[in-house]
Amino acid sequence: MKKLLFSLLILFSFSGLKAQNLNEYKYIIIPESFEFSKEKNQHQLNSLLKFLFEREGFETLMNKESRPEDLQRDNCLGLDANVVEDSGLFTTRMRITLEDCHGNLIFTSEEGTSREKDYKTAWHESLRQAFESVEALNYNFEADAPPATPATPETAEVVEEAEVAAEVPQEEKTTPESPEKPEVVVQSEKIPEEKAPGILNFEKDGTYFQLQENENGYALFQKGMSEPFALLISSQEGGSFIYNSVTKQGIASFSENGDLVVEHFDASRGVSVKTTYTVKKD
Template structure:
């Protein structure tokens, strides 16, 4: 493209963009994405690399979004404008326009449209980007700190922080409610065990037989389980070995509570049994448990 056409493009853009210069000067940095929305892969056709290079060439301070950022920008993303490239419709032509948006997504400035009829994609995109950059090339950009821009970053940060705090509060409340629910369940289980401990053995057996579904005695579980000592009880593993359950000690010998389940494991007549309450009934199964 001839120098005359560059100058013509500049003056076309200059008339519509002059009022935006002061706004662009309010921002200290430019953030360039590694992949623009109309492309299929990061830095395809070196579009992101070229965009960053041209911003830096013409006096701006540009970074990729995944680079190590300056400390002030890391703390306040509103100090930067984010570059977006829009691919416009064109018959047999590649047409691109560069928008600069603030941290709230508002367009602060748009370039003139860069256009070319070159068919090879990489060359076409790069020509169109360079044409669009005529707008920023002659803007005479110079950063001037704007307190309103800085404050907008603080407001965004505070809003995000407030949402995060509110989310954490809800999570804490949910955990407290769950903890209280578990305390109630454990307390009820302990009461049931204590009540059984205070009853004669025959009466306990009658209660169990009346309230549980017994698995056939002729088909006890053949899988061998091993109880391994742990603080306050045992962990039960299978042949894999895979942890099957945790047994918590009670005041009664050969009676254990199953951790995190409505169940107990106890020994009777030389055999170990698992008694589990599933919400509407109790099931009883024999275990091949080795200590």
């Protein structure tokens, strides 16, 4: 019993250390693919991880993107993110790890699990569950914080041995098409209604939208308006986009039938919200 209490005490003490350390880092660097992936950004897992970290207030970038000036001057402002999979026949298991510029392990999340059979659903569910460990730290970047104390191999082993997998998946806090504040749309001059090359037409709740391709990805217009209310910036992996509007940030992708699916975090309700724009085919 005493041994168990001692182990838990070490675990809780190290958890507090991890929370303090993460506040000392400004950037999270996301890889294009993970070791267990067969292709870049498979099932949009890398884009989802980037979205989740941005939701918590971190500044993120893909590992092949150009570095901001402060990160170029001091690459120790950033942490390298990774996802480790240890799946069995019926259960998908994932952990999130963060390493500093010296390769020291700074943070290891609790294990996220899923029993879903569909790979994409299982990966997303287990990653979201693992990310709850990051959410619990209440990250807040401290620019003047002293240098972080690297985790030693001994303390890292204590954490890995003490982590307990949650065998029953928790329900995702995703609420498709749930009521929310409407997207801010800038009213301006109308443009011609005819379809132009590189433009895709969509519909949502009786309102029509147009997606116009550009050199960085796409611009999303309410049909008839000359100014876009959102931009979809292509990720280097392809297949997914960073979604930026006046009021929302998130990720976007196209479904198999061509619908535009946007996911963002609604801070007022503490949930992730999916919005689907239905493609209008000729």
